[in-house]
Amino acid sequence: MLDLRIVGGTVVSDGRSRPADVGVEGGVIAEVSPSGGLGAARREIDASGLLVIPGAVDAHFHCRAPSHPERATFASESRAAASSGVTTLFEMPISDPPCSTPEAFEARRRLGEAECLVDFALFSGAGLTDPARAEAMAECGAIGFKLFTHRPPPERLDEFDGLWAASPDEIYDCLNTVAGTGLRCAVHAESQHFIDRFRTDLDRFDHPARPPIVEAAAVGLVATIARDVGFPAHIVHLTSRLAVEEVRAAQSLGSDLSAESCPHYLLFDETDIAHFGTFVKVAPPLRSVEDVAYLWQALSDGTLTVVASDHAPFTPKEKENPVYIATIWLPAKGAHPFTPEKAKAASEYAAAGQGIPSLEMLVPTMVDAGLIGRFPLERAVEVMTANPAKLFGIYPRKGTISPGSEADLVLVDPDGGMTVDSARFLSRSGGSGKVYDGLRMTGRVLTTLSRGRIVYTDGKVVGESGGRFVSPDGPPLHVSQTQRPSTENGKRI
Numbered sequence: 001m002l003d004l005r006i007v008g009g010t011v012v013s014d015g016r017s018r019p020a021d022v023g024v025e026g027g028v029i030a031e032v033s034p035s036g037g038l039g040a041a042r043r044e045i046d047a048s049g050l051l052v053i054p055g056a057v058d059a060h061f062h063c064r065a066p067s068h069p070e071r072a073t074f075a076s077e078s079r080a081a082a083s084s085g086v087t088t089l090f091e092m093p094i095s096d097p098p099c100s101t102p103e104a105f106e107a108r109r110r111l112g113e114a115e116c117l118v119d120f121a122l123f124s125g126a127g128l129t130d131p132a133r134a135e136a137m138a139e140c141g142a143i144g145f146k147l148f149t150h151r152p153p154p155e156r157l158d159e160f161d162g163l164w165a166a167s168p169d170e171i172y173d174c175l176n177t178v179a180g181t182g183l184r185c186a187v188h189a190e191s192q193h194f195i196d197r198f199r200t201d202l203d204r205f206d207h208p209a210r211p212p213i214v215e216a217a218a219v220g221l222v223a224t225i226a227r228d229v230g231f232p233a234h235i236v237h238l239t240s241r242l243a244v245e246e247v248r249a250a251q252s253l254g255s256d257l258s259a260e261s262c263p264h265y266l267l268f269d270e271t272d273i274a275h276f277g278t279f280v281k282v283a284p285p286l287r288s289v290e291d292v293a294y295l296w297q298a299l300s301d302g303t304l305t306v307v308a309s310d311h312a313p314f315t316p317k318e319k320e321n322p323v324y325i326a327t328i329w330l331p332a333k334g335a336h337p338f339t340p341e342k343a344k345a346a347s348e349y350a351a352a353g354q355g356i357p358s359l360e361m362l363v364p365t366m367v368d369a370g371l372i373g374r375f376p377l378e379r380a381v382e383v384m385t386a387n388p389a390k391l392f393g394i395y396p397r398k399g400t401i402s403p404g405s406e407a408d409l410v411l412v413d414p415d416g417g418m419t420v421d422s423a424r425f426l427s428r429s430g431g432s433g434k435v436y437d438g439l440r441m442t443g444r445v446l447t448t449l450s451r452g453r454i455v456y457t458d459g460k461v462v463g464e465s466g467g468r469f470v471s472p473d474g475p476p477l478h479v480s481q482t483q484r485p486s487t488e489n490g491k492r493i
């Protein structure tokens with residue numbers, strides 16, 4: 001007898017949708033069958049009128065545990081994940097200590113196993129030039145590597161030890177080193193040379209004068225190295241047409257180069273800086289309306305295959321800087337003599353945390369896009385489920401509703417909706433997500449299951465821990481727009 005059956009819903013998975021019932025046994029999907037075709041179960045969920053989608057695999061998430069518990073912990077953020085339909089979190093290696101040694105990795109793994117409500121994986125820093133150390137990180141079970149191609153802020157050097165390389169030769173050495181493990185390397189691509197080149201008087205405190213070429217130049221470098229060395233690379237949080245075109249060029253030349261964007265880059269543009277100031281301080285910065293439109297197009301044509309949250313929690317107090325908007329940003333649009341007041345405001349800008357807590361907007365953003373017809377719903381689901389799972393070697397265990405896959409499932413009411421109020425986010429720093437306030441989203445996450453356990457339902461998180469550490473099952477796969485789904489009628493073919 002099945003433990004659970006979910007009946008009457010529309011299953012949206014692997015790029016297609018169909019009416020189907022889902023049977024769960026022992027935390028695993030036992031059967032996906034045409035409506036009415038399942039055997040008896042101890043428990044039943046009526047999903048009539050609802051969408052049943054795989055739990056989202058958020059391939060870009062920051063918690064920074066164990067440092068800064070005032071901003072976020074695995075416990076707080078995994079509850080936020082459950083409430084919003086995310087069942088696997090890939091934690092980025094920035095922390096204190098940074099996740100670039102086996103000791104730091106093991107400590108974070110133990111912490112995640114103790115605190116996480118949903119499943120989690122850990123990236124290792126890629127700022128390494130010792131092949132044995134890279135291999136040791138892979139043996140710890142890293143989901144992949146992460147490299148920053150620019151210097152961290154001076155006050156955050158400790159958190160970035162073993163995570164970055166800023167010059168082309170160092171970037172080459174690091175990428176070449178981690179390539180030996182076969183794992184995919186995620187890259188924050190911004191060129192230090194061009195960051196410095198475009199810094200002006202007003203920008204010397206890290207003001208967002210990082211034009212698209214800052215990003216595109218770094219993407220081009222990484223793409224060339226990836227092609228020359230031959231390893232799977234993944235460009236995180238792409239924001240601009242110029243950079244997307246670099247990715248497309250590399251893909252057309254045969255590179256295994258994947259790329260992602262994030263809810264805040266898909267929903268907001270540079271005009272929002274005037275209203276939200278340091279609350280939308282993020283790197284790369286928000287872009288033009290034209291760039292935003294181009295990102296959606298790149299998701300449609302398959303150049304971008306992943307949407308991830310880049311959830312970066314800083315407390316509202318750390319994000320707030322009311323002086324900044326009036327003193328720096330607005331005057332900067334015209335002539336701007338660099339007064340002492342502006343210098344002060346600019347240094348306060350530099351002190352504000354860099355990032356937006358977008359975790360709880362990942363699934364709503366993509367479901368909304370699918371339901372309002374901005375983008376095919378099947379693809380909107382795929383870019384946050386099957387695609388990241390494939391790219392990092394955990395498919396079909398995760399990211400799909402198929403027999404044998406883990407029962408990470410989300411029930412979505414397509415007729416429901418919500419008006420976003422960041423004060424109600426469960427993320428400990430959720431109040432910093434002000435930019436989302438008032439957005440009207442179509443569709444609503446009703447229930448989330450992690451390996452068959454209900455972790456969210458009826459507006460409440462259920463349970464406190466039980467999340468498992470996830471490491472790759474096999475080599476990362478290549479995902480392209482022309483790749484066909486691997487299942488037919490719920491049966492593997």
Ligand SMILES: [Zn+2]
Nearest residue numbers: 060062092310
């Ligand atoms: Zn990030």
